[in-house]
Amino acid sequence: MINWFRLSSPVSFYPIAGAWSYAFAVLAALLAGVGLVVALWIAPTDATQGDAYRIIFIHVPTAWMAMFIYVVMAGWSALALGFNTRLSAMMAQALAPTGALMAALALWTGAFWGRPTWGTYWAWDARMTSTLILLFLYLGVIALRSAIEDPRRADRACAVLAIVGAVNVPIIYFSVQWWNTLHQGSSISLTAAPKMAMTMLAGILIMTAAAWCYAISVVLARVQSIIVERERGAGWLESLIDWRAEGTT
Amino acid sequence: MLDFLAMGGYAWYVWMAYGAVALVVAVEIAAVRARRRRAFDELRMSLEPPSANALARAKDAR
Numbered sequence: 486m487i488n489w490f491r492l493s494s495p496v497s498f499y500p501i502a503g504a505w506s507y508a509f510a511v512l513a514a515l516l517a518g519v520g521l522v523v524a525l526w527i528a529p530t531d532a533t534q535g536d537a538y539r540i541i542f543i544h545v546p547t548a549w550m551a552m553f554i555y556v557v558m559a560g561w562s563a564l565a566l567g568f569n570t571r572l573s574a575m576m577a578q579a580l581a582p583t584g585a586l587m588a589a590l591a592l593w594t595g596a597f598w599g600r601p602t603w604g605t606y607w608a609w610d611a612r613m614t615s616t617l618i619l620l621f622l623y624l625g626v627i628a629l630r631s632a633i634e635d636p637r638r639a640d641r642a643c644a645v646l647a648i649v650g651a652v653n654v655p656i657i658y659f660s661v662q663w664w665n666t667l668h669q670g671s672s673i674s675l676t677a678a679p680k681m682a683m684t685m686l687a688g689i690l691i692m693t694a695a696a697w698c699y700a701i702s703v704v705l706a707r708v709q710s711i712i713v714e715r716e717r718g719a720g721w722l723e724s725l726i727d728w729r730a731e732g733t734t
Numbered sequence: 735m736l737d738f739l740a741m742g743g744y745a746w747y748v749w750m751a752y753g754a755v756a757l758v759v760a761v762e763i764a765a766v767r768a769r770r771r772r773a774f775d776e777l778r779m780s781l782e783p784p785s786a787n788a789l790a791r792a793k794d795a796r
Contacts, residue, residue: 525738525752536742540751547755582765586758594751601747699759706766713773717780724791 493572495712496721502712506705513698520691528684540598542688546696548591551619552654554584554700558626559651562644574640575715577647578630579708583700585623592616603667611664615657622650636715 524542531538558580565574595613596606607613626643633639661668716722741748 530742535744537744537747539748543751543755583762586762590755590758593754597747597751601744703762703766707769710769710773713777717777722777723781
């Protein structure tokens, strides 16, 4: 059984984060390799959309990650506010840049999928607009942190913004049901054979797993840097630097 | 190979989308590494002059 209280301290979390970051990086690379082969070679050309539909294999995972990372960030923020734990706030801080990049990629890949299929790169459609707001919320959280000098005050301000902004996530998710606009649900017409739908589904799931592993790996690596930046006064970091100086530099 | 790159006439869209993902992943990994380097550089600077503890450790290591 894992001792969760031990994990909530930056001292004991630092080495664990490093090990997990490495493991998830390896997993992400393997999954992305397999996923890209399925996405670009194995999955057959779509009957109506041609090869343009292959963008789905990166569009759907990045869009899911953009929403999911926001929920996780809001969750860590709530923990940080509720229990006043440093590490929770650091996790929220580490998630924001990756979430912002995922939101930007979801919009970008969506634009390059929308142009050949809908005839436009951009429309003020409910789902696209709410995803753009998601990107602005991420950027707002990042900007707010850099605007406040005291990290503990920045933690609280960012946590409040992240939690309030979380109402946008269900809006994105249900936007295709609530508003009858350009962005369809998951109604991509394949050549109807169930075998092909299976390949497509498998491709999306593998790429999504790769995106998950990538996000976990990069966020854990970033939280390590944040710990070093913010715990500078703490004595335990000294042992870390000695070890690094001997080992790697 | 050329056939593959042509993506059935949708090369511009498919490769702009996939290329952006590849670029963002590469840039983010580089940024995370640069941040780690910077964090440790600043930590090292903040520790000057080395504490007795650090000196003892360095001596042990040699």
